[in-house]
Amino acid sequence: MTESNTMDNTFSDHVAAELPYLRRYARALTGSQGRGDKYAVATLDVILRDRSTVEEAPTIKEGLFRCFHAIWVTSGRQLSIEDEVDGLARKAQDHLAALTTNAREVLLLKTIEGFTREEIGRIIEADDTEVTQLLDIAIAEIAASSSGAVMIIEDEPIIAADLEDIVTDLGHRVTGVARTRTEAVALGKADKPSLILADIQLADNSSGIDAVNDLLEGLDVPVVFITAFPERLLTGDRPEPAFLISKPFKVDQVRSAVSQALFFSTTETLHNS
Template identity: 45%
Template sequence: MSISQAISSHIPYLRRFSRALTGSQAGGDAYVLTTLEAIVADPSEFEDGADVRTTLYRLFLTVWRSAPVNAHVDEAGFSSDELGAHRNLEAITLRPRIAFLLSSLEGFSTQEVADALECAPQEAASLIDAAGKEIANQIRTDVVIIEDEPFIALDLQTLVEEQGHRVIAVARTHREAVEAVTRERPGLILADIQLADGSSGLEAVNEILGSFSVPVIFITAYPERFLTGAPPEPAFLITKPFGVDSLKAVISQALFFDRKSHRKDESNAAGALV
């Protein structure tokens, strides 16, 4: 089997990881492309029976550390949310965040996280634990769920509220989604790709984003369809069936990359001072 064949099934998920890490489709996909170019130039890392997925992510992280995203993406083209995220990067501990994403979003074992980060397993475990503690103090916000399956919607609501957020509406159709977001003005949207009325969650969100800026996480059983590298695609995506850690990781990233996210208690306190 050629290297291209060996890594091809992992590329959509590497895009997901890269987009979560950088906060945008353009920036994330630029890093993936640069990683693939590096592999073509020197495929020796995949010799001697090396684990393909771990090696691929390790090489990606080497590229990510050595090549700033704005070397590939024009910073003038960033949205205000993305610019805000870059301003906030120094406030977040990056290495624990990477370890947590590898573990929770990509399903790496502690040993695989250690291999990807080129550190000891004990350090990888400490990084994951540190990230969990930081995420416990992450931004809290109001959430609208766009999901037509009642049990999935209930599971989402339970998991979201356990993380300290507040679910203010659950919508089942395109129309309900637009009305709920227009009425409630949430700080985050969780949206299924396919809705009960046969419409696309992507279409509903695109209509919403035409008049209201809000971070969005899409939910789908078929992530490969939305991680091809062709624009426009979601920056934040979770796969059905989803787990608590995976959902927590993506919510944390989506809120981090939204410049307007804030703790509700801080917002209320600020409002009281006006």
Template identity: 50%
Template sequence: MSIAKEIAPHLPYLRRFARALTGTQNSGDAYVVAMLEALVLDPSAFPRDLNPRIGLYRTFLKLWSSVGLNTAESGTAASLNHSPVERNLEALTPRPRQAFLLRTVEGFSIDEVASIMDVSAADAAGLVQTAGQEIAEQVATDVLIIEDEPIIALDIETMVEELGHTVTGVARTQREAIALVAKKRPGLVLADIQLADGSSGLDAVNEILASIDVPVIFITAYPERLLTGDRPEPAFLITKPFQPEAVKAAISQALFFDRRAGRKAA
């Protein structure tokens, strides 16, 4: 199969990645076009020993790092009109930004990110972690924890504070959660499903979302209860027992992609 046929299905996603990486659609498309033109001139530049999608992104990043086609006008009205997510991306240092986008937006595994960036898996994981730390500095917010197990709640609270956020409170029941939201509006909610008095963390989240718009991360031993197609669909779902780094990454991603990212809760 020709290179053109192998990479064609992946080009729309590469354009998405290029836009996020460079800051504007025009700039991103300019890089994609330049890469395609380079492949026409020298097809051997494409790594045929790799999965076509991985090879495509690797080829793109090599070109992106070597030429100055970016047409984004940093600091102009155009960049000032970027969405909060785009402005957050611009604030990340280049290599962690690449790793972060590959991992969270494009959905590559750490091993795949490593292959695309031509680094070790450990280095790729380190870049993603660096991005998470940089993101946390940008989007520090107030966090409500809904969790009835004291030790787990303490572990989550520690992780949240290590990322630079403030815990507004820990609720053990649905009633406590609603009361804490009324007292202090959070910028993020971390919620278990099964709570101390038999009440539901899912019901608590639904009640919270009826009054405010806030990103939610579910941390539960019962993920199947959220995979029903009913609202709220869990964009971020961590299964117990959890790995601390998975929770930290989910927190950074949820805040990074939230429309209010960068604004501390009032």
């Protein structure tokens, strides 16, 4: 194998390692797996033609997100998806269009993807002062436009209590905490939530994914998964959640994801393949 081929393979491997996180960001940003993945594919197409933006960045991840952001901006922050014309998708796009330019992007890059303010500034081509202002604006705009009843599916009492505190501090009502798939289904029927916050590994070894799928047979609500096993959901082999947080989580991550999910009022159902 030539040195050039080795370098190409190394670059491709690094991009592939960061791609699940770009796809996560794209889904959270657009509120849709289909729409988000189209942006991710467009980003890869650009990199295949000219990878200089990624190579010149301090890290592959930063360069990948910078390339994505350039496409996101130049496309008007919306791609035409012919098979996504339902009311919820349209409502999500209407909500997105009403936000201050770059505010949600900055919030997601900081709280979900973990970029520093300096890195975000390079990704969106803004200075530190603007990034800070955009973070404040995003938090205020999203908090003012979303509220609801949140159901928590979590088997660890301390984590469940922390999640309850975060949710109630945001001004939302907690319908209850379920520790198993059976409890989750019963709770969902007794008090219908407007958002589900769920772990995927539950107390009796039942699946939070299965619990959510059971609930979504009769509900059309957003879902935020919080899990120590993100690789089980970031596979690309089946529909994935628009909002996924890895354990151990930070309070700001949960606050952002819950607010974002309620803001969009849409979800990606996880049907097993």
